[in-house]
Amino acid sequence: MTASIPGGLPGSATGAGSARSSQEPGPADPARPAGLEHTIARLLTTGTYASIALLVVGVVLMVVNGIGPLSGGPAFDLGRLGPDLVALRPAGFLWLGLLAVVATPTARVAASLVGYARRGERAMTLVAALILFVIAASVALAQALEG
């Protein structure tokens, strides 16, 4: 089996963007509306850059405040997020950035749900709803185990 090990950004050695060939078909279908894919792509890109920007601000604040990266950061506390952001504490920006990282794919699924529902694709709408249910179950179970 010579299937490549996946991952990496498009354009990488084995990334899908590296060797577009007319011999190997892709899913692009001119008859299929591209609006949803375009919207989701924009959402993912924007979410990634926003996350990285927040993390960069947090790291800059760490440096300014003389905080080492291996000094042990505070655990996540939703109640402290707002005050930390207002007080320009690094933890606020770092946690907001990390939340944005985790939330970006979920937002992609939520956008897909709306898009498929509008198109009347019931099966895919159901799939998207079930994915969101699993994500919600992750949150609920983790909170229950911590509590």
Next chain:
Amino acid sequence: MIEGALLLAGGVGAGLFGSLLGLGGGILIVPLLTLAFGLPLLTAVGISLICVIVNSSAAAGVFLERRVANLRLGMTLELFTACGALVGGLVAFLLPERLLEGLFTVLLVYVAITMARRRETPSPPPPAAAPPTEDPPGASVDDRDPGTELGGHAFIAQLSGPGYRVRRLGLGIVGSVFAGVASALLGIGGGLIKVPVMHVIMGVPLRVATATSNLMIGITASASAIIYLLRGGIDPYAAAPTAIGVFIGASIGSRIASRIDLRLLRGLFVAILLYTAWQMLQRAIA
């Protein structure tokens, strides 16, 4: 300050290597954080999941824009990778760290062997040489679609793309659950499992399988990252410079990939993986 720069540099290296060799980066980040920076394995896995999501979101946006990734297939399978990741994320906190280190050692050796055996493929094989992507002539939908039991012809047709038809959806679902568990336990994207499952078993073209797997990694890793995040398994101070580094490294890698001699790089990478596996094994049995 120096530690932050080293974490950033380590992240850049992991992202660069991962991007050049077609990896998500998780396979390098976990050993880097545990062996070089002394972080507990669970913390390293949590941080790795964050890095993997960043990489996936950035790449998936481009793949979707180019219409390479199959959104319908990806969403259908990621429902099951997310279920696996949910279970794996919960189990990870119950397993002894040494067992996880042992599992990671096995993973490192597997990737090293896969890398060492990989042949240069400057261009994809012609359709005649790639039977998994083609249905046998004359095959009926019922012959080739166990997935009809799972949702019917229309749904299978929706998941397929031009030039290929998705097969064996049931096996794909099983593989996806397994990939989700592995992702949550080891902090990897799980593409090591998903791409072969989609390409070899389900008949999805390699290029589409790779892009679709990348799309799926975001939700797969998110389902378990949420558990790590809420249960104190993610250290924001260590996670941020590493994630930024991985993002920078992967961005650079995607731009210079065509100018790098990958054979030399691959040999070096196999050596690094085997050395890391040895270090991880010693840690596991110490």
